[in-house]
Amino acid sequence: MQERNNNSAEFFLNVELAPGSKKMDPILIADRVSRNFGGLTAVDVEHLEVQRGAITALIGPNGAGKTTFFNLLTGYDKPNHGEWSFNGKNLKDIPPYRVAKLGMVRTFQLTKALYRLTVIQNMALAAKDQKGESLLRSLFPFTWRKQETEIYLRSEEILKKFKLIDKKDDFAAALSGGQRKLLELARALMVEPELIMLDEPMAGVNPALKQSLLEHIKDLRAQGKTVLFVEHDMDMVMEISDWVVVMAQGKIIAEGPPKSIINNQEVITAYLGAHHDAELDENSESMASKNLKGGVNQ
Amino acid sequence: MDFLFIAQQTLGATIGVNTVIFALAAIGLNMHFGYTGLLNFGQAGFLAVGAYSVAVSVETYGVPLFISFLIGILNSVIFALILGIPTLRLRADYLAIVTIAAAEIIRKVTRSATFNDVLGGSDGISGKFGKDFFDFNPFKSGLETSIIRFSANDLWVVIVGWTIVAIITFLMWVMVNSPWGRVLKAIREDEDAVRSLGKNVYLYKMQSLIIGGVIGSIAGFVYALSRQSVQPDNYSTALTFFTYTVLILGGAARVFSPIIGAMIFWFLIVFIEQMLRQAVTAGYIPEWLIGVNQVGQIRFMLMGLGLMLLMIFRPQGIFGDKKELALDARA
Numbered sequence: 029m030q031e032r033n034n035n036s037a038e039f040f041l042n043v044e045l046a047p048g049s050k051k052m053d054p055i056l057i058a059d060r061v062s063r064n065f066g067g068l069t070a071v072d073v074e075h076l077e078v079q080r081g082a083i084t085a086l087i088g089p090n091g092a093g094k095t096t097f098f099n100l101l102t103g104y105d106k107p108n109h110g111e112w113s114f115n116g117k118n119l120k121d122i123p124p125y126r127v128a129k130l131g132m133v134r135t136f137q138l139t140k141a142l143y144r145l146t147v148i149q150n151m152a153l154a155a156k157d158q159k160g161e162s163l164l165r166s167l168f169p170f171t172w173r174k175q176e177t178e179i180y181l182r183s184e185e186i187l188k189k190f191k192l193i194d195k196k197d198d199f200a201a202a203l204s205g206g207q208r209k210l211l212e213l214a215r216a217l218m219v220e221p222e223l224i225m226l227d228e229p230m231a232g233v234n235p236a237l238k239q240s241l242l243e244h245i246k247d248l249r250a251q252g253k254t255v256l257f258v259e260h261d262m263d264m265v266m267e268i269s270d271w272v273v274v275m276a277q278g279k280i281i282a283e284g285p286p287k288s289i290i291n292n293q294e295v296i297t298a299y300l301g302a303h304h305d306a307e308l309d310e311n312s313e314s315m316a317s318k319n320l321k322g323g324v325n326q
Numbered sequence: 327m328d329f330l331f332i333a334q335q336t337l338g339a340t341i342g343v344n345t346v347i348f349a350l351a352a353i354g355l356n357m358h359f360g361y362t363g364l365l366n367f368g369q370a371g372f373l374a375v376g377a378y379s380v381a382v383s384v385e386t387y388g389v390p391l392f393i394s395f396l397i398g399i400l401n402s403v404i405f406a407l408i409l410g411i412p413t414l415r416l417r418a419d420y421l422a423i424v425t426i427a428a429a430e431i432i433r434k435v436t437r438s439a440t441f442n443d444v445l446g447g448s449d450g451i452s453g454k455f456g457k458d459f460f461d462f463n464p465f466k467s468g469l470e471t472s473i474i475r476f477s478a479n480d481l482w483v484v485i486v487g488w489t490i491v492a493i494i495t496f497l498m499w500v501m502v503n504s505p506w507g508r509v510l511k512a513i514r515e516d517e518d519a520v521r522s523l524g525k526n527v528y529l530y531k532m533q534s535l536i537i538g539g540v541i542g543s544i545a546g547f548v549y550a551l552s553r554q555s556v557q558p559d560n561y562s563t564a565l566t567f568f569t570y571t572v573l574i575l576g577g578a579a580r581v582f583s584p585i586i587g588a589m590i591f592w593f594l595i596v597f598i599e600q601m602l603r604q605a606v607t608a609g610y611i612p613e614w615l616i617g618v619n620q621v622g623q624i625r626f627m628l629m630g631l632g633l634m635l636l637m638i639f640r641p642q643g644i645f646g647d648k649k650e651l652a653l654d655a656r657a
C-alpha cells in the first residue's frame with residue numbers, strides 16, 4: 029500500500045501547485061466551464077486536469093459548485109460555456125448514459141438506491157453490455173441466461189467485499205443510509221469505470237464503515253482506476269487523496285497535495301470567511317496540527 | 327329473487343368479453359405504469375386506435391380483416407411515438423398531460439361530423455366488419471347451461487380472447503423477468519440513477535410505451551369485434567380510469583394482477599347490479615330509496631366505496647406485496 033502511495037505521488041512530482049496546473053497524464057480535462065443560475069455563477073472553472081490513476085479530492089465550502097460541476101461533466105446539466113474531454117474525447121452534448129458507457133461513472137450526493145429492486149438486482153442492473161437488455165432478446169432467455177449467471181457471480185463477489193452479501197435479497201429501500209452509500213459505490217463498480225466520480229461518499233457513514241470504504245477506494249487506485257471525489261470529511265481527504273482541488277464560489281482557487289492545501293491561506297479564508305475570529309483560527313490551527321501529525325506518521 | 331340468474335349473469339361477466347377487454351387494456355397499462363412508472367392517462371386512446379383501425383379499414387375501405395389488425399398495430403405504434411417523442415425526455419407529469427389530451431382528441435375527431443363519411447361521427451361504425459373472424463367460429467350454437475350462458479359468437483370471442491390474454495401474459499412474464507424488465511423497473515425507481523449506469527432511459531421508456539400501447543390496441547380489436555361496432559364515447563377517459571381501477575385492484579407490477587383485477591371488477595359490477603335490481607323489483611329495497619333506473623349509477627357508487635375500503639385495508643391491491651408498499655413510504 030505504502031509503495032502504491034509513493035507511486036501515485038510520483039505523478040505529481042513536477043506538477044505546479046496552482047489552480048489549473050498541467051498534469052502528466054490527465055484523464056479528464058475541463059476548459060472554461062461555466063454555469064449560471066439566474067444571476068448566480070455556480071461554476072466558473074478556468075481549467076482543470078485530473079490525473080489518471082490517482083485519487084483526486086474536490087473540496088470546498090457548501091454551495092461552492094462541486095455538485096453542479098459534477099453534473100456538468102457527466103451530462104446531467106448543460107453549461108453556459110465550456111469544453112471538457114474524457115480520455116481525449118470531447119464530452120460536450122454527450123448524454124449521461126453515453127458518458128457512463130465511455131467509462132466515466134458517477135454517484136450522487138443524495139443516494140440513488142433503486143428502492144424496489146433487491147440489492148443484487150441493483151448490482152446486476154449496472155453490468156455493461158447485457159444481451160438480455162435488448163427487447164427482442166429478452167424474449168429468449170437462453171440467449172442471456174449464461175451471461176446473467178456470470179453477472180450474478182460478479183455482483184456477489186463485490187457485495188462480499190462491501191459486506192452487503194447478507195442483504196443481497198433485501199429491497200434496497202431496507203438498507204440504512206450508510207449501506208445505501210456502499211451499495212451505490214459497489215453498483216458503480218459493476219459498470220467497470222475507468223474514472224469514478226463520488227459525490228460525498230462518506231456522508232452519513234459511521235466510522236467503522238468509513239474505514240472499509242476508504243480501503244475500497246484505495247483498492248480502486250491499486251487496480252489502476254482513477255477516482256475523483258467530493259468530500260467534506262477532512263480526515264478522509266487527508267488520508268486517501270493524492271491531490272486536492274479546492275473550489276470556492278464556482279472557481280478553483282487552489283490545487284496541491286493534501287498537506288500543501290491545509291496550510292494554504294486562501295483555502296482557509298474560503299472555508300472560514302475573510303474575517304475569521306479567534307475561535308475559527310483555532311479550528312484552522314487544529315487542521316494544521318492534524319496535518320503535522322499526519323506528516324509524523326509517514 | 328332469482329339467485330341462479332344472478333349467479334349466471336355474474337359468472338358470465340367474470341370470464342366474459344368485457345373482462346378480456348379490460349384485462350388486455352390493463353396488461354398494457356401495467357407495462358407503462360406498473361413496471362416503467364409511466365403515467366399514461368390515455369390508454370383509452372390506444373383502444374380507440376385499435377378499434378377504429380379495424381372498423382374503418384374493413385368497413386370504409388374494404389381491407390381484409392386480418393390486414394386491418396396489422397394496420398391497427400402499426401397505428402398504435404405511431405400513436406405511441408407521437409406521444410412519446412416530445413414527452414419522454416421530460417418529467418413524468420408531461421406524459422400524463424399529453425396522453426389524456428391525446429386520447430380525448432382521438433375521441434373528438436372520431437365523433438366529429440367532419441369525418442362522418444370515414445369514421446361514422448358520433449354514432450360510430452356498425453356493420454359486419456368482424457365477418458371474417460366469425461366465419462372461423464367452430465361453434466354452431468352457444469353455450470347453454472344452468473350456470474353459464476354465451477351466444478355462439480360470444481363464446482368464440484371469449485375463447486380466442488382468453489387465449490390472447492394467456493399468450494400476452496406469458497410474454498410479459500418473460501420480459502419483465504429479463505434484464506430488459508429489470509431496466510424498466512429501475513427506471514420506475516429513479517431514472518437518473520439508471521442513466522448514470524449507462525442505460526439509454528429514453529429508448530427503454532419508448533419501448534415500454536409502444537408495447538403497452540400495442541397491447542391496448544389489441545384490447546381495442548376485441549372491443550370492436552365482439553360488438554361488430556365502434557362508438558366514440560366508449561373510449562372516453564372513464565375507460566382509462568376503469569383500466570387503472572382494474573390494475574390497482576389486482577396490484578400493479580404483477581403479471582397476473584390485470585387478469586384478476588378485471589375479473590373482480592366485472593364480477594362486482596354485475597353482481598351488485600343484479601342484486602340491487604332484483605332486490606328493488608322484489609320490494610326488499612323500497613322504491614323511494616333506490617329506483618330500478620338508478621341501479622346503474624349506484625353500482626358505480628358502491629364500486630367506488632369498495633375501492634376506498636380496499637385502499638384503506640389493502641393498499642397494495644390483491645396481489646401486491648405489502649412490504650414493498652411500506653418501503654415506498656420510507657423512501
Ligand SMILES: Nc1ncnc2c1ncn2[C@@H]1O[C@H](COP(=O)(O)OP(=O)(O)OP(=O)(O)O)[C@@H](O)[C@H]1O
Binds near residue numbers: 065096097
Ligand atoms: N438547479 C439549481 N438552480 C438554482 N441554483 C442552483 C441549482 N443547483 C445549484 N444551485 C446553486 O449553485 C451553487 C452551487 O451548488 P452546488 O450544489 O454545486 O454546491 P456544492 O459545492 O455541491 O455544495 P455542497 O457541499 O453543499 O453539496 C449554490 O449556490 C446553489 O444554490
Ligand SMILES: [Mg+2]
Binds near residue numbers: 095
Ligand atoms: Mg454538493
